Amino acid sequence: xxxxxxxxxxxxxxxxxxxxxxxxxxxxxxxxxxxxxxxxxxxxxxxxxxxxxxxxxxxxxxxxxxxxxxxxxxxxxxxxxxxxxxxxxxxxxxxxxxxxxxxxxxxxxxxxxxxxxxxxxxxxxxxxxxxxxxxxxxxxxxxxxxxxxxxxxxxxxxxxxxxxxxxxxxxxxxxxxxxxxxxxxxxxxxxxxxxxxxxxxxxxxxxxxxxxxxxxxxxxxxxxxxxxxxxxxxxxxxxxxxxxxxxxxxxxxxxxxxxxxxxxxxxxxxxxxxxxxxxxxxxxxxxxxxxxxxxxxxxxxxxxxxxxxxxxxxxxxxxxxxxxxxxxxxxxxxxxxxxxxxxxxxxxxxxxxxxxxxxxxxxxxxxxxxxxxxxxxxxxxxxxxxxxxxxxxxxxxxxxxxxxxxxxxxxxxxxxxxxxxxxxxxxxxxxxxxxxxxxxxxxxxxxxxxxxxxxxxxxxxxxxxxxxxxxxxxxxxxxx
Amino acid sequence: xxxxxxxxxxxxxxxxxxxxxxxxxxxxxxxxxxxxxxxxxxxxxxxxxxxxxxxxxxxxxxxxxxxxxxxxxxxxxxxxxxxxxxxxxxxxxxxxxxxxxxxxxxxxxxxxxxxxxxxxxxxxxxxxxxxxxxxxxxxxxxxxxxxxxxxxxxxxxxxxxxxxxxxxxxxxxxxxxxxxxxxxxxxxxxxxxxxxxxxxxxxxxxxxxxxxxxxxxxxxxxxxxxxxxxxxxxxxxxxxxxxxxxxxxxxxxxxxxxxxxxxxxxxxxxxxxxxxxxxxxxxxxxxxxxxxxxxxxx
Numbered sequence: 001x002x003x004x005x006x007x008x009x010x011x012x013x014x015x016x017x018x019x020x021x022x023x024x025x026x027x028x029x030x031x032x033x034x035x036x037x038x039x040x041x042x043x044x045x046x047x048x049x050x051x052x053x054x055x056x057x058x059x060x061x062x063x064x065x066x067x068x069x070x071x072x073x074x075x076x077x078x079x080x081x082x083x084x085x086x087x088x089x090x091x092x093x094x095x096x097x098x099x100x101x102x103x104x105x106x107x108x109x110x111x112x113x114x115x116x117x118x119x120x121x122x123x124x125x126x127x128x129x130x131x132x133x134x135x136x137x138x139x140x141x142x143x144x145x146x147x148x149x150x151x152x153x154x155x156x157x158x159x160x161x162x163x164x165x166x167x168x169x170x171x172x173x174x175x176x177x178x179x180x181x182x183x184x185x186x187x188x189x190x191x192x193x194x195x196x197x198x199x200x201x202x203x204x205x206x207x208x209x210x211x212x213x214x215x216x217x218x219x220x221x222x223x224x225x226x227x228x229x230x231x232x233x234x235x236x237x238x239x240x241x242x243x244x245x246x247x248x249x250x251x252x253x254x255x256x257x258x259x260x261x262x263x264x265x266x267x268x269x270x271x272x273x274x275x276x277x278x279x280x281x282x283x284x285x286x287x288x289x290x291x292x293x294x295x296x297x298x299x300x301x302x303x304x305x306x307x308x309x310x311x312x313x314x315x316x317x318x319x320x321x322x323x324x325x326x327x328x329x330x331x332x333x334x335x336x337x338x339x340x341x342x343x344x345x346x347x348x349x350x351x352x353x354x355x356x357x358x359x360x361x362x363x364x365x366x367x368x369x370x371x372x373x374x375x376x377x378x379x380x381x382x383x384x385x386x387x388x389x390x391x392x393x394x395x396x397x398x399x400x401x402x403x404x405x406x407x408x409x410x411x412x413x414x415x416x417x418x419x420x421x422x423x424x425x426x427x428x429x430x431x432x433x434x435x436x437x438x439x440x441x442x443x444x445x446x447x448x449x450x451x452x453x454x455x456x457x458x459x460x461x462x463x464x465x466x467x468x469x470x471x472x473x474x475x476x477x478x479x480x
Numbered sequence: 481x482x483x484x485x486x487x488x489x490x491x492x493x494x495x496x497x498x499x500x501x502x503x504x505x506x507x508x509x510x511x512x513x514x515x516x517x518x519x520x521x522x523x524x525x526x527x528x529x530x531x532x533x534x535x536x537x538x539x540x541x542x543x544x545x546x547x548x549x550x551x552x553x554x555x556x557x558x559x560x561x562x563x564x565x566x567x568x569x570x571x572x573x574x575x576x577x578x579x580x581x582x583x584x585x586x587x588x589x590x591x592x593x594x595x596x597x598x599x600x601x602x603x604x605x606x607x608x609x610x611x612x613x614x615x616x617x618x619x620x621x622x623x624x625x626x627x628x629x630x631x632x633x634x635x636x637x638x639x640x641x642x643x644x645x646x647x648x649x650x651x652x653x654x655x656x657x658x659x660x661x662x663x664x665x666x667x668x669x670x671x672x673x674x675x676x677x678x679x680x681x682x683x684x685x686x687x688x689x690x691x692x693x694x695x696x697x698x699x700x701x702x703x704x705x706x707x708x709x710x711x712x713x714x715x716x717x718x719x720x721x722x723x724x725x726x727x728x729x730x731x732x733x734x735x736x737x738x739x740x741x742x743x744x745x746x747x748x749x750x751x752x753x754x755x756x757x758x759x760x761x762x763x764x765x766x767x768x769x770x771x772x773x774x775x776x777x778x
Contacts, residue, residue: 072766085749086526086750116753116757119765186742193746
């Protein structure tokens with residue numbers, strides 16, 4: 001329900017900014033003047049659209065919303081500590097993460113977290129400017145050619161401002177609340193309290209695995225340089241990709257508490273839902289390719305695939321935003337996942353599937369269960385890729401995946417646990433399929449998966465696959 | 481013993497409703513304190529639950545005050561309701577316009593008129609309207625707010641502590657304490673407490689009621705762990721003599737070690753978040769903040 005509300009809030013907005021960007025891209029060598037002019041246009045027009053459709057605007061309860069936003073703005077680091085200290089910032093992060101890994105947040109917990117988010121006003125323009133100055137050594141009016149003092153969106157521990165760089169690029173600048181990193185780091189040390197809260201928040205989980213993962217991920221998120229590094233890595237990997245677009249990081253304007261990236265326009269999720277089914281299928285295909293190519297080839301998984309983090313363009317082109325929650329996997333961590341997919345989908349060997357589950361730590365070794373019971377319980381996660389042929393992912397399918405995941409009554413459930421490296425991957429089931437289900441996306445997912453699986457490396461199965469293959473050939477040529 | 485009491489479930493919900501309704505949407509005047517007061521600042525302090533519990537622990541040590549509560553208030557039937565009513569009263573006195581605050585105080589005085597009796601332990605007669613008892617209750621609250629804020633919330637400067645005590649005099653006046661009797665600063669407050677101490681006793685009624693408060697049966701399981709931290713916090717900021725009268729063991733060494741202090745503060749933060757999510761509380765806080773900001777910038 002909260003996801004729905006977030007999604008609804010993330011909606012509306014148009015493609016004008018996208019068009020501006022596409023025009024920009026087509027004339028890479030133009031004068032800086034033109035680029036600057038276009039950036040300003042984006043700043044003024046596209047930016048306002050972006051503002052109106054930001055993932056989560058600062059909420060103020062009741063009437064006089066705009067007025068309240070300004071009256072209540074956090075003016076000092078002490079205001080930040082009062083608002084987000086003493087566990088409140090951590091609670092918000094737990095809520096965010098737990099909603100990724102646990103579809104079973106109770107309505108009461110959901111409500112508390114939503115109200116908590118509503119209670120955080122934006123930083124005052126002066127406070128945000130002070131952070132920029134501390135990070136860049138110059139106030140925003142000097143560090144940037146243009147700086148919009150009003151934030152356009154709330155980030156969980158910061159807020160996003162539009163700006164134009166001195167060399168004329170329109171950018172989005174995420175500014176972290178001052179003092180928040182220290183506060184949250186201190187709060188994360190209270191393991192007893194965190195465990196108590198997690199038991200309330202995510203009762204269906206192995207609390208200790210979740211706790212450790214949560215502390216690591218939140219800890220990482222406090223240093224924006226990690227986010228910038230993840231985004232840079234993915235932007236470099238997908239550079240020139242026909243449909244996947246990752247906004248470039250402006251490295252010289254990114255620091256521990258600032259992350260500056262190319263400002264992107266595009267249609268929001270709600271608008272995509274009004275596009276023809278063909279367009280929705282293409283967008284879904286791009287998202288699908290992005291998730292699994294990133295995982296298997298870059299070893300990176302964005303744990304935050306919610307509808308607000310996509311901008312859509314015609315022809316299946318998708319801009320991916322917000323890399324604050326990226327988990328990086330080693331080859332050794334990926335191997336069991338590939339092995340599981342291979343044994344169940346390609347080799348159709350239930351015993352080997354069971355062994356690979358045990359090897360990865362998903363299934364307790366020697367569990368008194370028949371292999372067919374195990375396969376039957378877990379097969380739902382592979383339903384979309386077990387057989388070739390076009391298949392529509394429905395919202396019903398997405399919910400059935402969630403239900404199965406949290407089906408604690410099944411005799412199999414007692415022997416299954418999710419090893420820590422994979423906790424965040426549950427978001428594939430709970431996030432990705434929910435998005436594809438909302439789009440009622442149809443594709444031959446198996447054929448696409450075969451393209452991506454390193455143990456198959458199948459031929460292109462769609463026009464997008466053809467374009468991607470061409471890109472890969474070129475990409476690899478450049479890399480070599 | 482649990483049967484003696486109705487369940488304490490719903491404490492947060494009911495206190496929150498009381499609080500939200502005590503903060504007016506459109507006030508005709510700034511009431512008896514106003515947005516520039518220290519009292520407004522203190523009322524929003526994270527440490528308020530600790531302050532409230534400490535105040536009750538101190539108030540209960542006056543045998544006549546305790547007897548009045550014990551024999552009349554019926555709090556055993558509905559402890560959460562009783563505490564919520566107190567929260568509502570305090571919010572009204574603090575934030576409402578003067579006529580509303582004065583009317584609430586008048587209602588309390590009328591109730592007090594009927595609360596009379598004889599304390600079984602000391603054999604002394606008592607009346608809830610007795611300024612001496614009202615003053616004890618008042619001072620316990622004022623002093624507890626300062627002590628709890630100092631330990632777990634946002635500590636006041638020495639000047640603000642003095643101002644706070646002086647501002648709060650009007651609250652005692654409203655329930656019928658003559659102004660000359662009311663301590664107007666830190667030193668007077670301390671002298672007053674020292675002067676009352678010979679009368680204090682930990683009666684069976686006090687012991688039993690407070691044991692209940694420190695470990696209320698029926699508290700939502702999720703809240704119980706947090707309440708334990710509130711309780712430890714309240715005991716930690718009790719004066720040594722009060723801890724001895726109850727026989728509570730002091731935290732070792734008495735100034736709480738900073739790790740435990742942080743933990744209690746963090747629990748208070750979680751409780752505050754739960755409080756905040758109750759209907760109307762966020763809006764009430766925003767109304768207060770907006771008015772305080774307006775005063776600050778004016």
